Amino acid sequence: MEIPYTVSARPDTGLYNAKLGIWLFLASEVMLFGGLFSAYVFLRLGAEDGYWPHGLLDVPVGTLNTIILIASSITIVLGWAALKMRQYAKYRLFLLATIILGVVFLVIKLGYEYPAKFQHFGTFIKKESLAEYEDSLGNDYAKSKGLAPRFEITGHLHEVEVMKDGKTEEITLHSPGDVDRLRAQGFQIEAYKIAVDPLNADPTNPVNDRPGFLYHRSTEKIVTVHAKDIERASAFLPKHSQFFAIYYAITGLHGLHILGGLIVFVYFFFYGHTLYRKNPEQMANRVEVAGLYWHFVDLVWVFVFPVFYLL
Amino acid sequence: MAAPITTSAHGDHHEHGHDDHHELGFWQKYVFSTDHKWIGIQYGFTGLAFLLLGFCLMMVMRWQLAHPGEAVPVIGGMLRAIFGETVFGVDGKGAVGMLTADGYNTFGAMHGTIMVFFGVVPVAVAAFGNFAMPLQVGAPDMAFPKLNMASYWFFFVSCVIMLSSFFVAGSAAKSGWTSYPPLSILADHGPGVHPFFNGQTIWLLGMVFNITGSLLGSVNTIVTIVQLRAPGLTWMRLPFFVWTQLVTAFLLLLAFPPLEAAGFMQLFDRAFGTSFFMPTGLIVGGAATAWAGGGSPVLWQHLFWFLAHPEVYVLILPALGMVAEIIANNTRKPLYGYKAMVGAIFVLGFLSFVVWAHHMYMTGMGAKVAAFFQTTTVLISIPSVILITALLLSLWGGSIRFTVPMLFATTFLPMFGIGGLTGIPLAFNATDLYLHDTYYVIGHFHYVVAPGTIFAIFAGVYYWYPKASGRMLSETLGKWHFWLSLIFINGIFFPMFLQGMLGMHRRWYDGGATYEGLSHAYSMGKTGLEWNGFMATSAFLLGAAQLIFIFNFFWSLFYGKKAGRNPWDSTTLEWDTPTPPPHGNFDKEITVYRGPYEYSVPGASKDFSPQSEPPVGAPAPASASH
């Protein structure tokens, strides 16, 4: 029993089955990421002035990732072209290149970007305590220049001042995750000592009015933020702010899609030769269909990158 | 289940590179089958089992409403043993098995979820769509058989996940099938409940798997209909059921993903403490919550209803399709207004994407937004009316045979009519302000789904059962099933309109008994609560009536009258196969020569002209070449 039009095109539609199938699937993916992007717009429009952060993501690294995905998109379509022209060795070369580029993308994201975020710390200052931290926030300066108000002090968490059983002490931290551990041990956090980012180190410097291109490492300047002045504080985790929540949601889902695509490509790389020997045109179609999926994932990133990293 | 999927016997030996014709083992034939007919049957069994479960949940709820604070008799102890103490407590008199407030909410939320996503959609869309649609288009199988199998297993996994949620600490999801935040995010948190394996989080996981299975299935459906139609089967010769499956698949394909996105975000809110849907400044139990806030509960409602409104058309369209097939077959004449009906379902499908906020009139939307959604909602009633009117007019001048499928199909029309007409006050913002969240709404949507879609499902089962199993269901038992179901289902749902108009609120575990004293004078001193006893009795009797169907279903598998190729003398392609159809479906080359409902054609030798029968004088088609 043969399913018709798995390889040859149906005359009236001009398509073979899988081609139609993948475009339909991609249409549903448009709606999936559309739902998330519409949530992004909704949340950003509803955010209070000053509560939607900018410049917290590493633009050069993001640009690099974008170029990597663009390159992988090119390599897969070249792989398909090679396969159509029965240049099997070239096809495998390009397929391998695509897989490697995809893996590099994930490594950069999961091995560098996400962990770097988890090490970065931010505290939102209560509205009534803003004046106390004017040195770090520079709200008068911001107001005079018509910039958005600043409510957050960000940087790397050096030490915390804790209290337990009436005794205070200072504890050096290796990562913000230690804070939760200390709390679980019964310590009460009294103050955070943060090695602040450039904006908080020098808020009235016009250089810091807008996020710069190169990702700024935190400075040496330590600012102490008292727990009683804090609205909320955490590392740059999903719960830190709406911005990070939607950032992790979209990039996380996108990353899962990259992984899915890579699994399919790896399967083709190791097991594709059987079908190629039997029916090379069908193999070419499979690669085309997988390639279309991969291009779509690239297309989503083409929007994710500017929306989160640049705007 | 005696539906052997045999590989066709053939003696040709031409060079072929397709699947080997070895006998498939048990696992490949019955568990991991890629044959659309068996997958349809798998969906059917699973779906019908969940419909029964959802019905039982409802019966316990009806007991509670009719006898608030009283333990369920006889089986109370057993229920407490199965569902746990959160759900079934001890009543005032010390009897075990009283549905607690949390338990009522749990059963309510799961009743809705199970009926919609695990009952009606798998049966009406997946079971009938998988079984009948490829046969009706003359295809050897679905376009992607392995993907079809994967879809069923995604669905099956989602079923296991959902069922497991009853057995975790805190029991299953209890924030409505609509899962509105902040309640759905706050629920199932705290001491005694696992941070991840709790009812609501498991509900979200189960929905993600269910949605994935659905999406893959809809891709398969659309590609099959577009690409695998037999030669001669042009668009306007398609059986109406196929059209409805096509539009349904589009609705599922494009509307489900935003809910998946929203479910993903709600998972984040619950698992990672984000505040996509949590508003600022929420105080629960006198204390601020752990969530930072800044989110919007209304965002969830928008994303949820963006799916859930097209979802209700997903529930009704296959039903309309089945009813149309059965009416044409049992009136022995073509459908009236076939072209108009096809146009109507496309308009309906399109409009269904722009009406969703009529579920949200009470969220503080301004006049412009409300006016927009009112307009589109009223507009969408036009294609619905076209469809029902066309089906009604199809009866005119027909030579009607009241077979059991026809009984259910004709009853569908006035029942759906009541459901549709009672939707009109809900479409208008002004009247909806009063009726929102009352029993009127419950009555409205149940009329469309229960005596609507579910009756159509019964009609479909009685109609296609002979093709799947080779035996007829008993007519006598079928008629008893029909009449009893009709009477009792109206007994449950009609009083709901009265209760709703009296202001009785929905989702209250004691039915509003606490607020009995607040009835207004104009409701003649009545609260609507006095109907609960009558409705509960109707529910139990309706359940009893289904036992007739269940018995009939299994008994006829072995002792039913044997059915031939075409017991209903129908014209569509699925009846031109052996009974039951083998792997590959057809035993000859299929070419379609005429439309789907060529009944009582003047001058023809019999009162029906099958689609694949060659015109008089043409050569007979060749045997299938494999």
Added chain:
Amino acid sequence: MSESSITGPATETSSAEGVEAFNRQLKGYLFIGGLQVLFTFVAVACSFIFIETRTKIVVVLIAASINAGIVALIQMHLKTEKALIWRFLYFTGIFFVVLFFLTLLHWFDPIEGSIIHH
């Protein structure tokens, strides 16, 4: 006609024409890839040049859309794709727009005083 009987030459074509044709494709796609990298840098540059938020958003998204257009039309071969696919995509596009704009109506048309405007 059996699907499985559609085979082309299963063996590798090392003919000059095959390689030549492939090289042309290679040049074409590399050019496209270069264009995409260019527009990526354009988007990054624009995000630093433009100060006013609204202008920035519009310009950067236009650059991104051009990039996306290249991916869709050329790499995904949409430019030469069949009419049926385009029709499905039009409808998807319409519903995509509906999803965005009707949701936003929540912010732009609430009941008097019920939402704090930012």
